[in-house]
Amino acid sequence: MAETKTPTPMFPVVQGGGSLIVAWQIKGKKVVVVGGGEVAAGRILNVLNADALVTVVCPALGLNPEVAYRVAQGQVTHVPRNFEPSDLDGADMVLVAVDDPAASSIIWNLCKERHIPANIADVPPECDFYFGSVHRDGPLQIMVSTNGKGPRLASTIRKFIAKQLPKDAGRAIESIGRLRIKLRQMAPDVEDGPKRMKWMIDVSDAYSWDDIGGLTDDDMDNLLKYYLSGDVPSLNVLKGLPDGKDASDIDLFDGSFGFSVGA
Incomplete structure (x- = not known):
């Protein structure tokens, strides 16, 4: 009996379950970061590198050394208190990085009501977008994303790719x-x-x-x-x-x- 061959698809096969990876232009746009710890520091650096206007909402005692430095240098606007709904006024993006799941969910729901894209750290279901592991060399940016499933593996893959790139x-x-x-x-x-x-x-x-x-x-x-x-x-x-x-x-x-x- 002749073997039946599966026809080769004419067009690329759809692979569901991914994210749409885009270069989001947020230069001059207001990004609100709730929290001031290590995770917040990484988020703040990411959006500052994209020339965003950053507002950090966090009590002064909650700022880690890096975030405190950026406040002192005037790189970000600091609101030294806990989050209030009015902090979302005029926001184009919201990044939440606090160790309070209940408070994070409240902020997420407020963002949904106002149609503001948001990322709640370590809570993939409450994220409109994810942060990947990024290699940066001047204008060159390469992001590796595991869609929130394996950040450590994303970092390892990013380092491997970076080593393969031409110098300069x-x-x-x-x-x-x-x-x-x-x-x-x-x-x-x-x-x-x-x-x-x-x-x-x-x-x-x-x-x-x-x-x-x-x-x-x-x-x-x-x-x-x-x-x-x-x-x-x-x-x-x-x-x-x-x-x-x-x-x-x-x-x-x-x-x-x-x-x-x-x-």
Whole structure:
């Protein structure tokens, strides 16, 4: 009897039970943190790194050294008392990190009534979102999430991934970001979008991480001269271009043949 083969799916198979991992932009938005202990300190650092406006609600005696430091430095606004419902006024996000399950649930329910996204530490059912284990290198952020099931394992996996990354990956990303800004200024029209995208892909594929990270502003300006033709020069050619000139202005030497080309 012939074996029946299971057909290969035409599209990706749905894997339920996950979370939607997104880069949440909270710059300039009000984040209320209830609590001032070690867990709160980690939450506060996370949202400060995202340029949020942070308000910490906690009696002064409940602040650990790190949170007390951020209060003293003016990095956060401190409300030195226990939580009150009015603390939610104007909040865009609420993070609760207190050792009081009953009080935490009350805050969670208040947030639901006001449609404010909230995270209640160590209580997965009372969380609109989770914090993962994050590797940070300048603009590069890599998050590993176990959907609240194994934070310690997430940290181990994150460290493993970080060791596999190229050295100075963040510096290369900063450079490619500056080049994209320059290119968009040079070719700002919407119809230029597909060509911009293709050329940036070609540039990213043409050079190593170290090469990209080492590009100076002069290098980028010279590189942009190739955009209209859609070409990407070798690094040796790019570095050989005098400021203010392009490939048609100079002799390019190919050592394998022993003579100048393009003269």
